[in-house]
Amino acid sequence: MALEHRLKLFISENHRLVVGAFVVLGVLCLVGAGYVFSTPTTQTVTEETDQQAFSTQTYSSALVTRPSALYEQGERLENRSVYFLSASPSMTLDMTTSVPAGEPVQVAQRLELEVRGVRDGEPFYQSTRTIVDTDRTVEDGRAAASETLNVSALNQELAAIQQEVQSVGQFQLRLVMEATYRTESYEGTLRASAPFVIDEVAYYVDGSLVAEETESTPAQRQITQPPDPLEYGALGALGLLFFGAAAVVTRIENHVDPEELRTRIVHDQHAEWISRGEFPTNSEKQYISILTLEDLVDVAIDTNRRVIHDPQIDAYAVIDGSEIYYYALEDVEADEWLGI
Known part of the structure; x- marks a missing residue:
């Protein structure tokens, strides 16, 4: 309160x-x-416009040219996880690059086979064999090239140089694909590579040769919210x-009533000194009016007495022998009630 x-x-x-x-x-x-x-409010937003997609990928296939218990002779195997030298001594690599159609696009495709000799992770020999190398302008959105790699002959070459190296090092093969494109708006290069593994009886591309890119032009415009x-x-x-x-x-x-509020505030502050009760109306008593409730509480503190609050007339008093110190908001009513 x-x-x-x-x-x-x-x-x-x-x-x-x-x-x-x-x-x-x-x-x-x-x-x-x-x-x-x-x-x-207006806000500036950035939008990507004139989006164009470019991609390139290389697929593998092999023709079964020798009788095999696994495949029929003349069967073409495509994108297999492994090919066998006994059945298919050669592998065909098809490289295809997709670009936006309906406009001239210059496309250069290159597929290489890298041979690296390494010892303890450090190279001591490197050679590069180009499998695909084309540069043309297309308008139908597609550039393709296909070449065949004689894996059996390549394996014999590796065996010959491995014989020369003996156990000092080993040879690692990797296919490296690169496609460069140029349009009126964009130009760039797509790259991918994957290990090419040849063992005693089989060979395979250890991974995928795929790369793609989306080009766009940022443009700003104002929008009203x-x-x-x-x-x-x-x-x-x-x-x-x-x-x-x-x-x-x-x-x-x-x-x-501001005065009443001040009285209530003092009442709350000094509640431990105030008790409810009634004033004695004996005419032998001497009544002394105090101007504020706070002053009356000071009297109670000085005389080590309590303040009596009579809610009937909303008045306060300190009784000290024959003297009654009192304070009331309505002095007239209190005086009439006390008979003074």
Whole structure:
């Protein structure tokens, strides 16, 4: 209750300032709501335009040219995880690059076989064999090239140089694919590589040879966003709330007695010194009026007595022998009741 009394007392003593502040805040909120409602915001966004996709990939296949228990002679094996030298001594590599159709695109394709001799991870020999090497302009969105690699002959070459090296090092093979494209708007290079493994009876590409890229051009544009109902609605509601608060403050100021509030505050502060009771009305007693309840509490503290609160007349008193020190908001009513 003490906080409520203090708040009411503050409003009573400063009601014009408080009402003015609430009114000003209410007007500002309503003006702000009107501004937000009538002023749409613009935002700059970046969009990717003129998107074009480019990709390249290499597929493997092998023709069964020798009788085999696994495959029929003349059968073509495509994109298998492994090929056998006894059945298919040669492998075909098909490289295809896809570009936007309907416009001239210059496409250069290159597929190489790298042979590296290494010892303890460090190279001591390297050679490159070009399998595919084309450069052309296409308009149908597709550039393709196909070449056959004699794996059996390659294996014999590797065996010969391995015989020369003995156990000092080993040879590693890798297929390296590269496609370069050039359009009116974009140019770039697609690259991929994968190990190529040949053992005693089989060979295979250890991975996929695929690369792709999407090109685009960033463009900025302005977009207008409509006002957010949550924003101007909240400001409008807040403005009305401030006007309502101003009305409440005015009502409180018209119905409160500042002196009574001060008395209530002191009552709450010194409640441990105040007890409920009735004053003696014996005419032999001497009644001494104290101007404020706080002064009366001081009297009680000085005389080591308690303050008696008589709620019937809303008065306070300290009884000290034949003397009664009292304080009441309504002095006339208290005097008449006490008969003085």
